[in-house]
Amino acid sequence: MSAAIRFDDVTLGYDRHPAVHHLSGEIAAGSLTAIVGPNGAGKSTLLKGIVGTLSPLGGRIDLGGSAKGRVAYLPQAADIDRTFPLSVFDLVSMGLWTRSGLFGGIGRKDKETIAEAIAAVGLTGFETRPIGTLSGGQMQRALFARLLLQDAPIILLDEPFTAIDARTTADLIDVVERWHKEKRTVVAVLHDLETVRRHFPQSLLLARSPVAWGDTAEALSAENLFTARRMIEAFDPHATSCERKVA
Amino acid sequence: MIYDFLIAPFAEFDFMKRALVGSLALALGSGPIGVFLMLRRLSLTGDAMAHAILPGAAVGYLIAGLSLPAMTIGGMVAGVTVAFLSGLVSRFTALKEDASLATFYLLSLALGVVLVSARGSNVDLLHVLFGTVLALDDAALFLIAGIATVSVLTLAAIYRPLVLECVDPGFLRSVSNAGAPVHMVFLALVVMNLVGGFHALGTLLAVGLMMLPAAAARMWTQDVTVMLILSAIGGAVSGYIGLLVSYHWSLPAGPAIILSAGGLYLASLAFGAQGGFVQRLVPVRHLEA
Numbered sequence: 001m002s003a004a005i006r007f008d009d010v011t012l013g014y015d016r017h018p019a020v021h022h023l024s025g026e027i028a029a030g031s032l033t034a035i036v037g038p039n040g041a042g043k044s045t046l047l048k049g050i051v052g053t054l055s056p057l058g059g060r061i062d063l064g065g066s067a068k069g070r071v072a073y074l075p076q077a078a079d080i081d082r083t084f085p086l087s088v089f090d091l092v093s094m095g096l097w098t099r100s101g102l103f104g105g106i107g108r109k110d111k112e113t114i115a116e117a118i119a120a121v122g123l124t125g126f127e128t129r130p131i132g133t134l135s136g137g138q139m140q141r142a143l144f145a146r147l148l149l150q151d152a153p154i155i156l157l158d159e160p161f162t163a164i165d166a167r168t169t170a171d172l173i174d175v176v177e178r179w180h181k182e183k184r185t186v187v188a189v190l191h192d193l194e195t196v197r198r199h200f201p202q203s204l205l206l207a208r209s210p211v212a213w214g215d216t217a218e219a220l221s222a223e224n225l226f227t228a229r230r231m232i233e234a235f236d237p238h239a240t241s242c243e244r245k246v247a
Numbered sequence: 248m249i250y251d252f253l254i255a256p257f258a259e260f261d262f263m264k265r266a267l268v269g270s271l272a273l274a275l276g277s278g279p280i281g282v283f284l285m286l287r288r289l290s291l292t293g294d295a296m297a298h299a300i301l302p303g304a305a306v307g308y309l310i311a312g313l314s315l316p317a318m319t320i321g322g323m324v325a326g327v328t329v330a331f332l333s334g335l336v337s338r339f340t341a342l343k344e345d346a347s348l349a350t351f352y353l354l355s356l357a358l359g360v361v362l363v364s365a366r367g368s369n370v371d372l373l374h375v376l377f378g379t380v381l382a383l384d385d386a387a388l389f390l391i392a393g394i395a396t397v398s399v400l401t402l403a404a405i406y407r408p409l410v411l412e413c414v415d416p417g418f419l420r421s422v423s424n425a426g427a428p429v430h431m432v433f434l435a436l437v438v439m440n441l442v443g444g445f446h447a448l449g450t451l452l453a454v455g456l457m458m459l460p461a462a463a464a465r466m467w468t469q470d471v472t473v474m475l476i477l478s479a480i481g482g483a484v485s486g487y488i489g490l491l492v493s494y495h496w497s498l499p500a501g502p503a504i505i506l507s508a509g510g511l512y513l514a515s516l517a518f519g520a521q522g523g524f525v526q527r528l529v530p531v532r533h534l535e536a
Contacts, residue, residue: 051421073421084286084414085469094411097422130469131414150422 004029004154004185005050009059011242012042012049018057019045021209022244027202029153030183032176034190034200036220037228041206043189044076047156050187063154069098072152074143076159076189082132088142089127092118095149117145120178122171137168144175155179157188161195173199193220207231256494262381266490269383269391269447270504273456274482276395277440279402279475281461283433286471287413290458291345295352296434297441297454299329301359304375304445309366313374315386319442322450326438329355334431378449380490380500387446394443398436402475405429410471448501456482459508466519481511 003026012020020042027033035043048054052067063070072095093106093114100106106114118124121141126134134142140160147155157176161169177199179186190196196203196216203219205211207228212219257263284293303325307317329351336347363375383391402409408429411419419426437457444453460481464474489504517524 053417053420068422068424071421075417078415079417080415081413084410085471085474086410086414091414094415094418097411146418 002029003027004031004063005187006062007059008062010049010056010061011058012045012054013057014045016057017239018042018242019208020049020206021242022059023206023210024059025204025210025213027185027187029185030180031185031202032180032200033185033187033202033204034196034216035187035204035206036190036193036196037206037211040208041228042208043206044158046206047073047075047158047187047189050154050156070152071154071156072147072150073156074147074158074160076162078143080131080139082134082139084131086131087127088118088123088129088131088134089114091131091142092145092149095146095151098150098152114145114149117148118142120148121145121175137164140164140172141168144172148175152184154185155187157186159189159191162191169195196220252495253491256491262383263490263494265383265388266380266447266500267487269380269388270456270486270490271483272388272392272395273440273444273447274460274486275479276398277444277453277457278460278464278478278480278482280398280436280440281457281459282464282471282474282478283402283409283413284437284457285461285465290462292348293437293441293454293457295348296326296330296437297445297450298356298359299352300326300355300438300441300445301375301450302355302362303328303359304442304450305359305362308375309362315384315390315446318375319390319446322442322445323438325355325359326441327435330431330434330438334434374449375445376449376451377499378445378447378452378501380447380504381493383447391443391447394439398440401432401436405432409433448504452501452505455505455508456485459505459512460485463508463512463515463519466515466521466523469521482508485511 005027007023007025010020010023011018023046035046037043045054049056049061050063050067051071051073093110095117096106096110096114100110115124115127118127121144123138123141123145126138131139131142144160160172164172173195176186176188188200190200197220200216202214203216204213205219205224205228208231211228211231212221212224257267281293284290300322303321303323304318305321307314307319307321311317329348333344333347333351336342337344340347408419408423408425412426412429416426440457441450441453444456447453448456460478461474463481464477467477468474485508486504489507490500492498492507493500493503515523518526520526
């Protein structure tokens with residue numbers, strides 16, 4: 001299977017301190033991968049690196065092309081201004097950006113597509129509600145509808161089910177599995193190991209450096225999880241330059 | 248009688264007619280710009296930019312006297328420079344955009360006052376600070392109308408990325424590189440409208456026709472499109488009422504226009520359909536679901 005995302009000795013971080021350290025490997029096209037690890041392990045940082053909002057301190061990330069239009073990204077805490085007077089329908093319709101662009105109109109057919117996406121996440125009836133009146137779970141449903149419309153081959157989700165109830169989580173996992181059936185590449189940062197074991201065939205266990213990567217059952221062994229917990233330490237303010245060479 | 252009061256001043260006096268046309272054109276461009284400034288929480292940015300254009304206008308004045316093109320170009324250059332510099336500083340240092348904008352506009356304002364007082368009299372300073380809506384010549388009218396036209400057309404063109412940049416800038420970054428250029432184009436529109444406004448209302452009051460109608464419109468609707476239209480109408484009504492008040496009671500026209508806009512704003516605060524005070528006083532039963 002070809003690689004959708006290839007990491008070539010990637011180091012990502014802030015102020016020269018690495019948050020993801022010397023990661024090499026690839027995520028196969030059409031795979032469904034969970035990224036697991038303690039807080040501060042570099043999971044969100046890795047997603048930012050893939051989207052391109054953070055440039056690597058070293059190495060390179062290869063998506064086989066530009067991230068724009070090919071990667072749909074749901075950040076951990078989307079910096080959405082909930083006080084802005086905007087309806088659910090309008091929020092979801094932004095997902096059509098790659099097709100409509102800056103100036104393109106939204107026609108009758110597009111409106112049907114948007115209505116379908118809203119129905120797929122169970123928000124039918126909420127179209128005209130201002131986004132400021134949505135609950136956390138309803139907002140997450142709306143953002144998933146927007147991801148649906150983006151129609152991207154690569155989908156990145158950063159802790160999509162945190163602070164979301166069981167019913168909503170189950171509905172949204174259905175959406176994730178639908179993407180997987182459509183042969184899209186899905187990468188999700190998750191904390192609930194039960195969810196990972198049940199729904200995600202592949203896992204990357206990250207603790208700044210990769211601890212394990214592969215089939216979920218093996219990657220998330222008790223031993224690996226223990227190792228990952230031990231590897232996370234605070235940033236060392238007196239750290240010296242990393243001299244490690246590529247193997 | 249009613250005709251004498253409401254229409255005659257504009258029918259009989261050419262300078263009133265010109266002032267009205269100028270105010271209407273100004274309201275058409277400034278109101279919608281103000282709505283976006285407000286929604287992006289940049290309301291005070293308009294104020295800062297208004298101060299920033301003063302030295303540019305002053306340099307134009309020093310070189311060519313009370314010349315429309317010189318002061319217009321000077322104001323534009325100063326405004327765009329301050330916007331650009333503060334954008335650079337906020338991007339590359341720990342200072343946020345509000346802090347860097349404040350520093351540059353204060354420098355710019357002090358420089359402007361020094362320049363004006365170096366050569367001109369106090370009357371000139373008042374002219375630049377408070378404008379001359381009752382003395383708009385053809386060139387000034389064309390300038391204001393042209394700016395309004397460009398503003399409305401440009402806003403229509405960049406409407407989608409502009410809204411997106413307000414609501415979800417992170418998403419815009421992930422799908423497009425348009426964010427930064429659109430922001431710069433928008434700031435250029437702000438500067439243009441302030442420069443147009445300062446010929447009529449002066450550098451300090453020009454921003455009033457931007458923010459007051461926008462804030463008033465916000466009290467009436469949740470819909471951005473309706474808000475844009477209401478803001479332009481509100482500005483136009485303020486212009487008309489302000490000029491009438493100024494004519495009948497011999498008040499300075501510029502401040503009268505802004506005070507009228509302020510009156511509309513206070514009325515909207517009181518009676519507005521989106522959380523106005525009166526609405527809060529009337530108990531409404533909540534819905535079943």
